[in-house]
Amino acid sequence: MLNQKDILKALESVKDPSAGQDIVSAGMVSGMQINADGQVLFMIEVDPKAGPEMEPLRQQAESAVAKLKDVQKVTAVLTAEKAAPEKAPANDRSSDPHGMGKNPRLELPIKKIIAVASGKGGVGKSTVAAAIAKKLAKNSQLKVGLLDADIYGPSQPKLMGLEGHKPEFTDEKKIIPPVSYGVKTMSIGFMVDEAKALIWRGPMVQTAVYQLFRDVQWADEGEELDVLIVDMPPGTGDAQLTLAQKVPVTGAIIVSTPQDIALADARKAYEMFKTTNVPILGIIENMSTHVCTNCGHEEHIFGHGGARAEAEKLGVPFLGEIPLSADIRAKADGGEPFEIDETIITALTNSIK
Numbered sequence: 186m187l188n189q190k191d192i193l194k195a196l197e198s199v200k201d202p203s204a205g206q207d208i209v210s211a212g213m214v215s216g217m218q219i220n221a222d223g224q225v226l227f228m229i230e231v232d233p234k235a236g237p238e239m240e241p242l243r244q245q246a247e248s249a250v251a252k253l254k255d256v257q258k259v260t261a262v263l264t265a266e267k268a269a270p271e272k273a274p275a276n277d278r279s280s281d282p283h284g285m286g287k288n289p290r291l292e293l294p295i296k297k298i299i300a301v302a303s304g305k306g307g308v309g310k311s312t313v314a315a316a317i318a319k320k321l322a323k324n325s326q327l328k329v330g331l332l333d334a335d336i337y338g339p340s341q342p343k344l345m346g347l348e349g350h351k352p353e354f355t356d357e358k359k360i361i362p363p364v365s366y367g368v369k370t371m372s373i374g375f376m377v378d379e380a381k382a383l384i385w386r387g388p389m390v391q392t393a394v395y396q397l398f399r400d401v402q403w404a405d406e407g408e409e410l411d412v413l414i415v416d417m418p419p420g421t422g423d424a425q426l427t428l429a430q431k432v433p434v435t436g437a438i439i440v441s442t443p444q445d446i447a448l449a450d451a452r453k454a455y456e457m458f459k460t461t462n463v464p465i466l467g468i469i470e471n472m473s474t475h476v477c478t479n480c481g482h483e484e485h486i487f488g489h490g491g492a493r494a495e496a497e498k499l500g501v502p503f504l505g506e507i508p509l510s511a512d513i514r515a516k517a518d519g520g521e522p523f524e525i526d527e528t529i530i531t532a533l534t535n536s537i538k
């Protein structure tokens with residue numbers, strides 16, 4: 186019969202050069218699951234900085250376990266979580282493998298934290314979040330940050346013209362966010378090579394998002410960031426949960442396109458934030474009208490006005506609409522956030538006063 190002891194024994198043959206010992210003694214193995222049909226899954230916790238270089242180690246660990254009798258399939262997953270301080274046996278952490286429940290609610294040197302969310306993917310959250318951050322920094326001379334909480338598909342390195350940036354650290358090992366368009370920007374995309382993206386499971390998403398908030402030098406000692414814009418992944422999953430439970434978020438903006446289906450998803454996002462007690466600051470309609478680049482004629486390709494009506498129905502502010510425009514798209518592709526309408530910024534600023 187396959188058991189955890191034999192698997193750990195096999196894993197003792199895998200040495201981590203940076204730890205100078207094997208991965209079991211170094212406390213890097215956790216969350217082991219053994220299925221009756223011979224499938225084995227476990228995590229190897231690695232330093233977030235070293236993540237991509239650990240791929241050979243991950244493969245060694247898989248082959249070491251694959252050699253055991255009765256093993257049909259092995260999946261070893263790298264997680265960019267630091268080893269938990271307590272060394273509980275692997276099986277004791279299965280329900281909360283990263284000890285997320287024990288992580289305190291964060292206290293951050295940030296005055297207002299605004300999440301940009303949506304129920305449906307691809308409605309323009311990231312594009313809008315970048316534009317809001319840029320405009321806030323430029324107009325009001327506020328100290329502004331932008332956190333890309335989309336760890337599956339980070340967009341901000343590209344949108345903020347920061348592709349290829351490699352993280353730098355303070356003496357206290359905090360990440361120094363690069364500044365682009367006056368905005369301190371942080372994204373998992375700076376840490377992890379997209380081609381070698383880690384596989385993220387629910388608890389890992391939660392810790393990764395938590396660390397993105399916590400481990401960044403958002404402000405110098407004794408200072409505060411005025412506003413942090415958080416670009417959320419689509420939907421109502423683990424990242425949203427972390428935000429609601431662990432981050433002192435001021436409120437959320439919901440971005441929606443005017444189609445019924447997007448609006449139905451926007452309503453889901455609204456409900457989720459409501460049940461987790463995150464205030465809804467308002468709704469923005471994106472890809473609203475289409476202005477013809479040749480003649481200036483306006484067309485309502487996806488319909489129009491649906492988000493305003495929805496906001497009224499839900500009793501939340503309507504913050505404004507953004508046209509579907511080739512220019513916005515081209516700017517995004519070129520690493521420059523578009524110029525968002527002043528009225529949206531004013532409506533947003535009013536909603537957080």
Ligand SMILES: Nc1ncnc2c1ncn2[C@@H]1O[C@H](COP(=O)(O)OP(=O)(O)OP(=O)(O)O)[C@@H](O)[C@H]1O
Pocket residue numbers: 303305306307308309310311312313335338340417418419471472473507508509510511513514517518
């Ligand atoms: N108003 C707009 N006009 C034209 N193109 C737009 C507009 N808003 C967003 N786009 C384009 O739509 C695509 C999706 O935008 P974006 O990545 O911001 O969406 P998202 O909601 O963040 O997606 P995801 O859910 O995958 O994170 C991008 O190619 C972007 O350039």
Ligand SMILES: [Mg+2]
Pocket residue numbers: 310311312335340416417418
């Ligand atoms: Mg996005």
